[in-house]
Amino acid sequence: MYDLLVRNARLLDGSGQPAFKGDIGIEEGRIVAIGDLANTDARHAIDAQGHIASPGFIDSHTHSDLTIALDGRALSSLTQGITTQVMGNCGVSAAPTRDLEPYHGPLDPAMTRDLTCDWTHFDEYFQRLEANGVGTNTATLVGHGNVRVAAMGYDDRPPTTTEMERMKALVGRAMADGALGLSSGLAYAPGPYAELEELVELSKIVGTYGGIYTSHIRNQTESIAEAVGEVIAVGEQASVTAHVSHMQPGSPMLGSTRDLLATIDQKRREGRDISCDAIPYTIGSTTLKSLLPPWALDGGDEALIRRLKDSETREKIKQDTLQHGAESGG
């Protein structure tokens, strides 16, 4: 007798073979039989009525980092059939935090205004998630934005030697705590302030743990080829697997995907482990702040507000936003 029997399902088992009709027998939380189980008993039975039963989906790009600490059920993932999610994308992750203040990057702080942040590093964050209960399997990258803010704030400048060492140590700590790799968000302050060398040095740390480098690239319009080239360069110079997140050329580069994919294919033929993904719909979404020129965000939100209050600087921000906003691509 099974603990649970799912009857009359269309089974897609993930092997690539076409769907077939069948039942699933489960004991102690594990699938122990698949096929025609019509004559078996079970403590509980579910009639799938011909709906699809398949292994859970893996969502390799989510931003649940802070919301999952508020509500661990992850219902928005589970109701889509997602049972494993990878967080910490686009340079923003739950940890490390600076002074227990989460780095939001492109995330909307209003969504987590009820959140009390009581962790600095991932081990403390993971303990909190486990104590609350988590609806999906979760994995995370460490955000470059978190690391830079924790080490040197929102300053628009290269790191000093001490700050660079601090960043390396934070990346090492995150990897030791279980992060899968480093993500950068080069369109979200302080991401744009990082130069290639900084990203390479941090990715080398990730490489020593067998981790990967992923990037929300610096530009998705006129300079998208250079921006993809930067990810390839980090992968090559740090000898790590590199991945371009949601490659989606914006106007006037619509249609350039063919060339970009050819570049990536060529690198793969040369033996480089480089890949990309795409958003499966025709729009993107991001924050209003990412439309602003990066210099306006130098020093953080309070510095931005000071600049906006000064009429001359505000006008300059306005002019640059019209230019930069169109380039950022979202």
Ligand SMILES: [Zn+2]
């Ligand atoms: Zn992104």
